[in-house]
Amino acid sequence: MSDINDAAEPIEKTLFEAPPMGEQERMVEAILFASADPVSVAELTARMPHGADPAEALVTLRKRYDGRGVNLVRVGDAYAMRTAPDLGHLMRKETVETRKLSRAAIETLAIVAYHQPVTRAEIEEIRGVAVSRGTVDQLLELEWIRLGRRRMTPGRPVTFVVTETFLDHFGLESARDLPGLKELRSAGLLDSRPSPGLTPADEAEDDGQIGQSELFED
Amino acid sequence: MSDINDAAEPIEKTLFEAPPMGEQERMVEAILFASADPVSVAELTARMPHGADPAEALVTLRKRYDGRGVNLVRVGDAYAMRTAPDLGHLMRKETVETRKLSRAAIETLAIVAYHQPVTRAEIEEIRGVAVSRGTVDQLLELEWIRLGRRRMTPGRPVTFVVTETFLDHFGLESARDLPGLKELRSAGLLDSRPSPGLTPADEAEDDGQIGQSELFED
């Protein structure tokens, strides 16, 4: 949480008295309730009066909503109010029919999530098949993946990473909370293991330089 | 509140055990939160498990949100969650953008500053191009120029002068503090090539049309 505190540290504390914590909690509550999308601590700070510390208010507010019908959840660096997942059956009326994702799209999404930042060539190597433009486009359109930094290898290929919208959709606090991530990593299945010489896909140009250290960097 | 109780009176109570009141409250909370429109008691009853008493849950839930950042309010025959009225100001976001003045505006401003009081026709004569209404309006709106006395010439045209706000913005004590042509030249801001046949002494002559005596009157 230290990063949150840093972000919320007001630069000038002198000019106005910050509102009492109870009031700050009400303000955070009102702002989060009003927004369908997660709100970052920085934005909360910007919208609240001078000297307010939304990070602290978030902690107490989160406790207050613990076990309620609506919960305060963390999404990446932002926070949002969401109905408790166990009450989903009451909300069928609100369900938005989402397009069925193809198997290729689901697998590609999982590979981006678990291997990010990942290049298209790496996705293709893992799936053993070419990734169609439409698959990537669909995930980009859903705003579940976005372009990351270019890889510093010959050709400077673009990489893909998952977005906050992705985290929000799957109720994840961060990409570190992906199910089974630790097990996959300790089994070495997230390594970019260079193929020994000739390989069927002949993907000599792309792998090897991924560097595990780059995974899940912020 | 009697109407609520009437509407919520369950007709058959026998088939299933109704969920405990705490659970019912959570359900009402989640449904109200997620609904796009206010929800009536009848609709709550229809969506909640058999035997539930949303009217009672609404009463406790309303108390729970009393004084919070979000309140449970009654809208006609239905209920909804709304931001506490005193926090409405948080739903506004001020963004401050800093822009550079356009070339036309800064030139017009400079002419007003150096030649005040100056008429629009004079500004146009000095700039050599027409001055758009928008440019003058923008400077008036910024309160950097204001209307001065009317010129005692045919048509009695209005004049423009610079304001206190202008002096304040540019850190000047008075318009007399503006650097003169010689200073501009020695600062390298004026093209120092003297035009043929024109001696520095001639410079005074074209100021003459503007009415030298009128310059910098207050």
Added chain:
Amino acid sequence: MPDDWEDDARLAPLDRMAAEALIVDVDGFEGPLDLLLTLSRTQKVDLRRVSVLQLAEQYLVFVAQAQMLRIELAADYLVMAAWLAYLKSRLLLPPEPGADGPSAEDLAAHLAFQLERLSAMRDAAARLMARDQRGRDFFVRGIPEDVMRHRKITYSATLLDLMRAYARIRTKDEFRPFVMDRNHVFTMEQALDRMRGLIGYAGDWADLTSFIPDGWDINPMRRRSSTAAHFAAMLEMAKAGQVDIRQGDTFAPIQIKRREAR
């Protein structure tokens, strides 16, 4: 055909059924790796201990059958088949002493790794999709309140901007007399008219400066302008073949004479 039947007969009935099912379904596979993963399931072992040799054979049988049934296989299936045939031979033969490159065991291990990784990613994808999802299991605020955005624009300008702007206008201003003041300018057209008239009277060589009219030789600006105009007019006439030009030395007076008509 008999050969093919013989091949087929070597397969265990279960394997044959599996292979036939696969053939029917060839369009359902997402590439050779997907097919290999499916084939490996028939071994019913941990993917780490999968027999790549056995897998290679299964794959080659699959491809052979597909070809027998005249099913068009995509190129990458055939590339994989060629590679697996190569790997199979490498696995069966003793390693050549002093051979370069990775060993057959390394290649087999990497293939097993690829299969395990693909399988793990599929499981991960399934687990991801099984999570509570927004809009299906949990919901956002149904009546989001729009944040009213008030955009406040402040304009900035510094004293230097102001001075620069003024300097810009004044610089323009200073050139104005030069443009406006036509009475100090003698144009080439004027000089040309004048010289055409005069040249006929001057039968012999005459100094160019003698053509300059009275009143244009004292004021330096007028003198410069008229000299330039007459010089240009002279060149124009020389080009038209109307005059000859001569000059004794550098900076010596320029003399002109009408060219005799032939």
